[in-house]
Amino acid sequence: MSDLGLITALLRADAGLGGVILRARMGPAQAAALELLDRVLGPGPKLHPTMGPDALDGGLDVTASLAAGELRRTTGLLARPGPLRLPMAERATPWLATRLAAHLDEDATILIAVDEGIEDEAVPAPIAARCAFHVTLADRAAAHDTPVAGTCPAGVGVPDDIVAQIVTLAATLGIHDPRGPLLTLRAARGIAALDRRGTVTLTDATRAAELVLAPRATQIPEPPAPDAAPEPPQPQADPDPGTQIPEDILLDAVRAALPPDLLAKLAQKADRSAKGTGAGAKRQGNRRGRPLPARASGTGRVDLIATLRAAAPWQTIRRRADPVRTGPIVRKSDLRHRRYEEKSDRLLIFTVDASGSAALARLAEAKGAVELLLAEAYARRDHVALIAFRGDGAELLLPPTRSLVQTKRRLAALPGGGGTPLAHGLRKAQAVAVTARRKGMTPTMILLTDGRSNIALDGSRDRKQAAADxxxxxRALRGLDALVIDTGKRPEPALQSLARDLNAPYLPLPRADAARLSQVVGAALT
Amino acid sequence: MKQPFPFSAIVGQDDMKTAMILTAIDPSIGGVLVFGDRGTGKSTAVRALAALLPPIHAVRGCPVNSAKPDDCPDWAEGVGTATHDIPTPVVDLPLGASEDRVTGALDIEKALTRGEKAFQPGLLAAANRGYLYIDEVNLLEDHIVDLLLDVAQSGENVVEREGLSIRHAARFVLVGSGNPEEGELRPQLLDRFGLSVDVASPTDIEARIDVIKRRDAYETDHSAFMLRWQAEDAALRDRIVTARTALTKLKTDDTVLRDIAELCLKLGSDGLRGELVLLRAARAFAAFRDDTALTRKHIRAVAPLALRHRLRRDPLDDAGSGARVTRTVEDILGA
Known part of the structure; x- marks a missing residue:
């Protein structure tokens, strides 16, 4: 039986498996798979990734309430029977993801999520963790066989050593969420039940592990050493090797089922987790949101005053049509909803090398660029901070600000000269970035230097230690947007590798003047 | 709905379980923050805790679960004078909950349909005298966080909007959980949590197998499993109730207070809240262990829980603040 056929049969027999995530772009393969799932699992409500609480759990039925003059509620989609369908699951809001996760935990409901994400877009983790099966469909349509009817797998027994095998395998594959092995166990039970057997066998477990564990793997297990044949004598007594499950059967099967691009995906994942801001930072702004004029359509809170104002002119006519009603007569078309606008401000952290001979010129140009950027700040919503590092430390010369006056006063006199404590400068920038992020700003670091680091974090003049620092x-800064500008006459390899570590663009810009600098920064960061 | 997974059946995660039991014994400790990876039993433990707590007396129909009819807010409608036992409220605050839903607001439906100015209580009212649980607390929107900070501090919810002027008691134990990889928590909010716990998946295969077996039994053999563990939960509930009464008789020496002050000073934790929470947690721990006097042993056990999140963070310190607390505790109190 094909993977998808088997998955469909398992889901029909046991809704506790959570559901399936189909990763496929729009096309015949996706359509065929959905058609199969529809046919076997039956119809159900269709969700949209940006749906809110009213749609899912029911809310005020405005039209009915206003017509009847008393409170009427709608029933939510989650209360309807049948498997849930979630197209464009990669766009699901964090709220929807947590609500659906809670729903899957409480009720035995099946979720069919279609993930049309490209590259590192993926289904939110709370949903992915609860769906047993993750299937990546090939672009061409595959013929799916209709699954056989299954029986309820509840009574199927599982030998203890198979449980142990599954758990060990999950650990080997770097799956730390216990839902992985649990769902594998459930799927193995289901497979045995499809075959009308009362006990799970190793073959069932292998097949279940291929389906459930392989897509969740976060590390590739070491291939077995080629010279493993002459095993050292086992220290513990092993009376009957016949009942022992060979460790590698499960592992080999799963290794074959691992997605071929796992390594590339793992690299993506590492990058994403290193960013560490998650969905929260994007939505928060350092202003609560600017109120906009109320509008007739929308999902936000009803603006009572605007609604009454809209309803007022009609009262005489409506009263005539409905003389029994008391109080103002409000229709749905009168409702006005509040809207807010929220944006996250950007903070540009200039981290400038104030050491050595070219320091004065460089600082002056950085200063000029800061002032130029600030002059445009009203249009661009930028805040600016300036850090200078020289001698044996870094100094925050200009705390995050958008005040041009303050900047001019603070930057009037800048000292220069001494060693290059690059590590100190970066650490200071990190501290400023962390604070800014907490305030809801989006920090970006612009590093201007021409040399290599020669002062270590502990203050010693040890080039090697300094480079390591x-x-x-x-690496710790990775995930912060950054730009490395090399102001030296020749490109410096150490800076190029630093830019690689930061995952930031590297820009050699000898003799940078203020106007060019602000222009380059503006172009590189938008 | 299925009964939640029993608290006693959770494998390992002793720190988390201890922290939750301590807040159940003395709610003034001020809540628990649980940070850790997905699938480490964070939500399971909170849901299980609800089943573990002894019921409370509340006035029938009171929207803020008041203990006496005199305490009921004057805006509440249809409140009787009879009291009844209700389970300790454990209220979920979902991500993306609107400000109105949290604090309560003008009842728009009543305003538009009946022309009445009525107050519709929110989640804070429902959580009074119980627990407020926020999953993914680090993803909570800023303005909701600001609201919570204020209410958690004052124990009172004040609503001044749309011509309403309402206040009601909102004393609750804040329980938050989250995954630190997805976002940081503001220090001010961190500070509102009495205790903090880092949880991780068990690294030991045997423990993992236990987790899977118990969870599997819970799902496939529900009634037998619940029968077995509910007895243990009941025993634990009795211990919590006993510890609550023992707490009042517990002796506290001045030398112990000195130890606590010295510890907090050395760690440089901000404010006096650290000392207070550490003292309360240590007392609750002593009462739970049936000890009659507070000793260094108790402080040593709960110091990491109470102080870990109150230190200034060093972004380059990989070991985490828990290790720093343990080190300092060993320096001052002796290993």
Whole structure:
């Protein structure tokens, strides 16, 4: 039986498996798969990734309430029977993801999520964790066989050593969420029940592991050593090797089923988790949101005053049509909803090398660029901060601000000269970035330097240690938007590798003047 | 709906379980923050805790679960004078909940259909005298966080909007959980949590197998499993009730207070809240262990829970603040 055929049969027999995530772009393959699922699992409500609480759990039925003069509620989609369908699951809002996750935990409901994401877009983790099966469909349509009818797998027994095998395998594959092995166990039970057997066998477990565990793997298990044949004598007594499950059968099966692009995906995942801001940072702004004029359509809170104002002119006519009613007569078309606008401000952190001979010129140009950027700040919503590093430390010369006056006063005199404590500068930038992010701003670091680091974090003049410190901090900074500008006459390889560690663009810009600098920064960051 | 997974059946995660039991013994400790990966039993433990707590007396029909009819707010409608036992409320605050839903607001439906100015209580009212649980607390929107900070501090919810002027008691134990990889928590909100726990998946295969077996039994053999563990939960509930009364008789020496002050000073935790929480948690721990006097042993056990999240964070310190607390505790109190 094909994977999808088997999955469909398992889901029909046991809704506790949560559901299936189909990763496929729009096309015949996706359509055929959905058609099969529809046919076997039956119709059900269709969700939209941006649906809110009213649609899912029911809310005020405005038209009915206003017509009847008393409170009427709608029933939510989650209360309807049948498997849930969620197209464009990669766009699901965090709220929807947590609500659906809770729903899947409470009720035995099946979720069919279609993930049309490209590259690192993926289904929100709370949903992905609860759906047993993740299937990536090939672009061409495959013929799916109709699954056989299954029986309820509840009574199927599982030998203890198979449980142990599944758990060990999950650990080997780097799956730490216990839902992985649990769902595997459930699927293995289901497979045995499809075959009308009372006990799970190793073959069932293998097949279940291929379907459930392989797509969740976060690390590739070490291939077995080629010279493993002459096993050292087992220290513990092993009376009957016949009942022992060979460790590698499950592992080999799953290794074959691992997605071929797992390594690439793992790299993506590492990058994403390193960003560490998640969905929260995107939505928060340092202003509560600017109120906009109320509008007739929308899902927000009803603006009572605007609604009454809209209803007022009609009262005489409506009263005539409905003389029994008391109080103002409000129709749905009168409702006005509040709207807010929210934007996250950007913070540009200039981290400038104030050491050595070219320091004065560089600082002056950085200062000029800061002032130029600030002059446009009203249009671009940018805040600016300036950090200078020289001698044996870094200094925050200009705390995050958008005040041009303050900037001019603070930057009037800048000292220069001494060693290059690049690590100190980066650490200071990190501190400023963390604070800014907490305030809901989006920080971006612009590093201007021409040299390599020669002062270590502990203050010693140890080039090797200094370079190691820089690499360490740069890795910790990964995920912060950054731009490395090399102001030296020749491109410096150490800076190029720093830019790589930061995952930031590298820009050699000898003799940078203020106007060019602000222009380059503007172009590189929009 | 299925009964929640029993608290006693959770494998390992002793820190988390201890922290939750301590807040159940003394709610003034001020809540628990649980940070950790997905699938480490964070939500399971909170749901299980609800089943573990002894019921409370409340006035029938009171929207804020008041204990006495005199405490009921004057805006509440249809409140009787009879009291009844209700389970300790555990209220979920979902991500994306609107400000109105949290604090309560003008009842728009009543305003438009009946022309009445009525107050519709929100989640904070429902959570009074119970628990407020926020899953993914680090993804909570800023303005909701600001609201919570204020209410958690004052124990009172004040609504001044749309011509309403309402206040009602809102004392609750804040329980938050989240995954630190997805976002940081503001220090001010961190500070409102009495205790904090880091949870991780068990690294030991045997423990993992236990987790899977118990969860599997819970799902496939529900009634037998519940029967077995509900007895243990009942025993634990009795211990919590006993500890609540024992708490009042517990002796506290000045030398112990000195130890606590010295510890907090050395760690440089901000404010006096750390000391207070550490003292309360240590007392609750002693009462739970049936000890009659507070000793260094108790402080040593709960210091990481109470202080870990109150230190200034060093972004380059990979070991985490828990290790720093343990080190300092060993320095001052002796290993």
């Amino acid at each position: 820089v690499t360490r901090i740069a």
